[in-house]
Amino acid sequence: MDFRLSDELIELQQRTREFIKTEVVPLETEQAPHEHGPSESLRRELVERTRKAGLLTPHASREMGGLGLSHMAKAVVFEEAGYSTLGPIALNIHAPDEGNIHLMEEVATSAQKQRWLKPQVHGHIRSCFAMTEPEGAGSDPSMLQTYAVRDGDDYVINGSKWLITGAEGANYAIIMARMDDSTATMFLSDMDRPGIRYVRTMDAMDRCFTGGHGVLAFENLRVPAQDVLGEIGKGFKYAQVRLAPARLTHCMRWLGQARRAHDVALDHARRRQAFGKPLAEHEGVGFQLADNDMDLMTARLHIWHTAWLLDQGEKCNFESSRSKVVCSEAEWRVVDRCVQILGGRGVTGESIVMRIFTDMRAFRIYDGPSEVHRWSMARKIVAQAGHRT
Template sequence: MDRADIIAQKVEDFVRTVVIPYEQDPRRDHHGAPTDELVQEMREKARAAGVLTPHILGDGDHLTQRETATVLIKSGLSPLGPLAVNTMAPDEGNMYLLGKVGSDHLKDHFLTKLVDGSTRSAFFMTEPAEEDGAGSDPSMMKTTCHLDGNHWVINGRKAFITGAEGAGVGIVMAKATEGACMFLVDLPNPAIRIEHVPNTIDNSMPGGHATVIIDNLRVPADQMLGQAGEGFKYAQIRLSPARLSHCMRWLGCCIRAHEIASNYANRRSAFGKPLIEHEGVGFMLAENMIDLQQAELMINWCADVLDTGSLGTVESSMAKVAVSEALMRIADRCVQVMGGTGVTDKTIVEQVFREVRAFRIYDGPTEVHKWSLAKKIRRDWKAQQS
């Protein structure tokens, strides 16, 4: 076994034996998400088991993307798994970005506490749709920043900021005359006020998806990531790996949902025989097997591209569409196979269905990715004609 397989096996054992029993733990916030108390309790056990932040090695090196896939798929076998072992979004993507391009000062001050799992982070980019702010099109960003002495002053409003409530680290994107900028900030900060946290279809993330107001936030100049105007460049470094790691984690959850639905279909009988022997049920589970395999192949293909050093923007768009749509089909079939039980909280199947439905939107809706790919087809065609 190579190192990724060894780490993945330890993570799977931990998730199946320690984390899964926590799925029935009542410690949830008023939006239904796990409380930070629950998260930290699981992380203490993960630390003791040697599986906390398993994708980052003891010397600070990051596993390859292909190796990360092997590990993160196993962490996703429970919706609580990524929280417990510190592989969840947005922290996993934020750790990757800081590890790649952060200064020693930023790594010491911000990255260390993310890697050790003592705090959570939030990525402040998306803005309210009603204000025509940045969403799937980040060029629409309205949050501004300007230099005042040795500090940058940031003003704006952000929306759907995952984990903002209760986070200890923030990455804030804003627009200066030079272009987009990215800043690291300590949280909480009185200049960043949570306006509200809406109820959403998914509830696996502590802190929900908040709308926040940024009012004259002053950030030391040395807490800018890179130089003014380089924000989108750094966002691109984070984009494809973070997009792909979503696919990894939710593939793990759908593997588990398929296990639960298959067990149900083999145990439950109707009309004189087990459900699995009814063609309508058996074929759905067979289709799940096919989609699960195809999803894993797409993830590994994209991971291999990223491991060459490519940004993998096109490949990660293709993988995100293919995997999110496949996982939606899988989750839907699992609910259908289990009938009434499938829409209850007796198992994680209904939660997986809700979470994967949201994933079809997060990190770019399917339609935006298809539009981007269609533009590439047009560009390539034009190039061939010249």
């Protein structure tokens, strides 16, 4: 395993770092404190700046208009983008679009790519991914209750979804629905089609996703058969195609946020005096800074290890679960310590760390709660041990 970065990747890393510092961080104050997420106009301004810098949608293929980054290159660039609360939106690498772009590249027909993927890669439109339901699919996707029934050349979909990130203002949705044989299928639909009702935006702890998190109702939504994503009955398989790399990209972006929080706390600890010396010289604070450094490096090594395996063509379901748990918990510990080091200002809008703290909490829940990943890893560990004896 060789983690040396090529000269081109180091150049891209530096260019992204400089762009985030000079063009994106200054816009962080543009977002009103109580908005559900950055407004559409702020998103467009950020995307325009990124387009000019040649860094837009870098994970998409060159054919679609991206930079065709490998998983390792994504690890490096996404961490840099994550340094600003607005960086992932600027580069068009935020959830759910980043994962949807990956899935569309893998599975969509060329007509579907022209219609939805290309304008999305160019930052003109947004998408959402509709799987979770209030009473059905959640940690256990097999509890899916939204139904699709064939009717002539169409499928008719009924059901409700919630926690759908970016649904408000999204141009199209990838909808997961159950078929009459209990398999699942993914459908593509413009969001303004009759039969989709935007019910409400949920009040949420985080404020980092354009459109926030929405509740959707599908009421006899008719989707033409040509808008099925991939093959009928393969929805659960495609969910894994999307989720394994998408989990890892969350780890990358949040690593950037954790590093930012650490830098802010370190700066504070060096300047702020208490009991006759800087905070950083008190062992209790110094140890927290050392623990931060270890957690940041642990997260980065897990990300790079899984990214390297993905670049070798491995499926990495186990490794992506492990990275998701390790990173979401290590990055969370870093940000929590930073709040502590900052004292009172850490829990107020005087410091960006409060935003990072409230934005990051949900990461231990979405794309699989930590407990579900531990449970699924344990099953594999035990099964492998059984094979060996």
